[in-house]
Amino acid sequence: MSLLKVEGVWKHYHRQSVLRGVDLEVAPHEVVCLIGASGSGKSTLLRCVNLLETIDDGAIHLDGTEITDPRADPDDVRRRIGMVFQAYNLFPHMTVLDNITLAPRRVHGVRAEEAEARARELLDRFGLAGKADEYPDRLSGGQQQRVAVIRAVATTPRLLLLDEVTSALDPTLVTEVLGIIRELKDTGMTMILATHEMGFARDIADQVCFLEGGVLLESGPPGQIFSEPRHPRTRAFLQRVLEARRM
Amino acid sequence: MTDGHAAAPYGPPGREDDPDRGPDGPGDPPEWVKSERQLRREAELRARGRRSVSIATASTIVVVVALVVGITKSPGWPRVQETFLSPEAFVAALPDVLRGFLLNIKIFLIAEVFILVVGLLVALVRGLRSPVFFPLRALAVLYTDIFRGVPTILLIYLVGFGVPALQLQGAPSDPVTLGIIALVLSYGAYVAEVFRSGIESVHPSQRAAARSLALTHGQTMRYVVLPQAVRRVVPPLLNDFVSLQKDTALVAVLGPLEALRQASIHASSDFNYTPYLAAALLFIALTVPMARLTDHLAARAARRRTGGGDA
Numbered sequence: 001m002s003l004l005k006v007e008g009v010w011k012h013y014h015r016q017s018v019l020r021g022v023d024l025e026v027a028p029h030e031v032v033c034l035i036g037a038s039g040s041g042k043s044t045l046l047r048c049v050n051l052l053e054t055i056d057d058g059a060i061h062l063d064g065t066e067i068t069d070p071r072a073d074p075d076d077v078r079r080r081i082g083m084v085f086q087a088y089n090l091f092p093h094m095t096v097l098d099n100i101t102l103a104p105r106r107v108h109g110v111r112a113e114e115a116e117a118r119a120r121e122l123l124d125r126f127g128l129a130g131k132a133d134e135y136p137d138r139l140s141g142g143q144q145q146r147v148a149v150i151r152a153v154a155t156t157p158r159l160l161l162l163d164e165v166t167s168a169l170d171p172t173l174v175t176e177v178l179g180i181i182r183e184l185k186d187t188g189m190t191m192i193l194a195t196h197e198m199g200f201a202r203d204i205a206d207q208v209c210f211l212e213g214g215v216l217l218e219s220g221p222p223g224q225i226f227s228e229p230r231h232p233r234t235r236a237f238l239q240r241v242l243e244a245r246r247m
Numbered sequence: 248m249t250d251g252h253a254a255a256p257y258g259p260p261g262r263e264d265d266p267d268r269g270p271d272g273p274g275d276p277p278e279w280v281k282s283e284r285q286l287r288r289e290a291e292l293r294a295r296g297r298r299s300v301s302i303a304t305a306s307t308i309v310v311v312v313a314l315v316v317g318i319t320k321s322p323g324w325p326r327v328q329e330t331f332l333s334p335e336a337f338v339a340a341l342p343d344v345l346r347g348f349l350l351n352i353k354i355f356l357i358a359e360v361f362i363l364v365v366g367l368l369v370a371l372v373r374g375l376r377s378p379v380f381f382p383l384r385a386l387a388v389l390y391t392d393i394f395r396g397v398p399t400i401l402l403i404y405l406v407g408f409g410v411p412a413l414q415l416q417g418a419p420s421d422p423v424t425l426g427i428i429a430l431v432l433s434y435g436a437y438v439a440e441v442f443r444s445g446i447e448s449v450h451p452s453q454r455a456a457a458r459s460l461a462l463t464h465g466q467t468m469r470y471v472v473l474p475q476a477v478r479r480v481v482p483p484l485l486n487d488f489v490s491l492q493k494d495t496a497l498v499a500v501l502g503p504l505e506a507l508r509q510a511s512i513h514a515s516s517d518f519n520y521t522p523y524l525a526a527a528l529l530f531i532a533l534t535v536p537m538a539r540l541t542d543h544l545a546a547r548a549a550r551r552r553t554g555g556g557d558a
């Protein structure tokens with residue numbers, strides 16, 4: 001059974017359709033990359049899955065239950081989904097450790113010592129052992145984003161959503177964040193990433209989905225999407241990306 | 248877009264653990280010896296600093312002398328000196344005025360606590376989204392609209408004379424209590440708006456991050472939004488409190504023996520206004536340090552961008 005099932009989802013802002021009947025299935029342990037031009041609706045799709053936005057039509061199922069049912073408890077859904085934002089969105093008034101342990105302690109009822117031990121273990125594993133007691137503004141962008149990823153996985157979510165987690169970063173810092181994502185894949189974490197890093201998408205994804213103008217035009221294994229895209233618009237997009245990269 | 252990620256190794260980075268951040272280039276880093284140029288630059292800056300101090304001193308002296316000469320040479324000066332600057336009257340009134348001033352401080356401290364509570368509650372109620380809270384929210388809006396519009400002195404009259412006139416069972420009749428209630432009502436509305444602006448100044452992405460971690464609305468407020476909001480509104484809040492310290496004197500109209508009232512009793516019995524000067528000096532002595540603290544905190548807040556740190 002699929003872990004996440006998005007069925008015919010529509011989303012409008014004002015009168016503009018931002019998602020037009022998007023279908024998407026994500027199997028357990030699968031890594032899905034959403035690619036597409038700026039404004040194609042990648043972030044919106046992720047925010048809808050996390051119920052940060054209310055969809056206008058269609059349905060989203062998580063583990064077989066519909067989460068877009070108005071009677072569903074959004075907090076219960078979000079307890080099972082982690083999200084990492086492009087701009088990190090760490091809490092500036094809390095130390096790294098407090099950022100990470102906030103949800104385990106306050107939402108999942110984990111005892112303080114236990115939450116702290118797990119946070120330190122994660123920091124250790126991702127090369128941030130010395131930073132537990134720092135405030136976020138004392139860290140580099142790459143370090144902050146890694147803390148944000150750790151914060152999102154500290155509650156062992158069923159599904160992790162990553163929204164262009166490297167696009168605010170210096171190219172030299174990108175690899176360290178991608179490294180942590182790769183490690184998460186190795187642990188079997190199910191993930192959906194919106195990304196502009198085509199090389200990385202090709203490398204890590206089990207499924208690549210191309211969005212344009214709110215329509216999921218094409219999806220498939222990375223080998224197929226990147227080497228022999230079926231849809232001419234996918235081809236055109238990849239062409240543009242390639243040209244931009246040469247410049 | 249950077250190229251070649253497909254081939255790049257993505258091992259976990261682990262370099263930052265190194266606590267010393269010294270340069271790790273090859274060889275020893277060069278020692279810093281101040282250059283001739285830097286020494287000359289610093290000498291020039293020192294000279295310029297000395298020059299500004301002398302200019303500031305000279306201009307201050309000129310202004311003060313002009314003021315003193317202007318005032319003391321004015322035709323009414325001897326009379327003013329007698330009625331406003333009489334040392335005997337000052338000494339005679341000071342103990343009573345000072346005793347009265349302690350009451351001002353008491354009013355201030357009690358009112359301040361309640362104002363903070365009322366202001367915060369009203370601001371939080373205005374932020375509630377659920378339709379269940381509509382009546383509460385409407386009440387909060389009504390409260391801020393009305394009590395920010397009514398002059399504080401008017402409110403003190405209304406509460407101070409209106410509440411006892413109702414002759415309600417258990418309603419306070421003591422003028423100090425009534426005065427405090429009026430001040431709390433008036434300032435609570437201002438402080439609620441200050442808190443609200445602080446809450447709204449926290450970027451929506453902070454809320455989104457908190458909600459994505461499944462924190463409830465209340466938890467998001469308590470752990471994420473309020474701590475940041477409160478830090479930001481400390482300077483404007485202190486500013487309101489400087490103004491509250493002065494406004495405690497308005498309670499004098501209800502009759503309690505606070506500083507202004509004591510001063511006016513002395514003034515009318517001795518036909519000398521010096522006691523007012525004593526009261527004014529006491530208020531200044533209290534508000535000036537508070538104003539400086541406000542400036543200091545505001546400057547510090549401006550220096551640190553987001554409020555990270557331990558303040």
Ligand SMILES: Nc1ncnc2c1ncn2[C@@H]1O[C@H](COP(=O)(O)OP(=O)(O)OP(=O)(O)O)[C@@H](O)[C@H]1O
Nearest residue numbers: 013014018036037038039040041042043044045164
């Ligand atoms: N809160 C909002 N209000 C109105 N319009 C919005 C809002 N959020 C997104 N949009 C619009 O929806 C469209 C899709 O936005 P979205 O952020 O999902 O794109 P994206 O694919 O993530 O783009 P990018 O690669 O630049 O992040 C855009 O045209 C955007 O202007």
Ligand SMILES: [Mg+2]
Nearest residue numbers: 042043164194
């Ligand atoms: Mg986006």
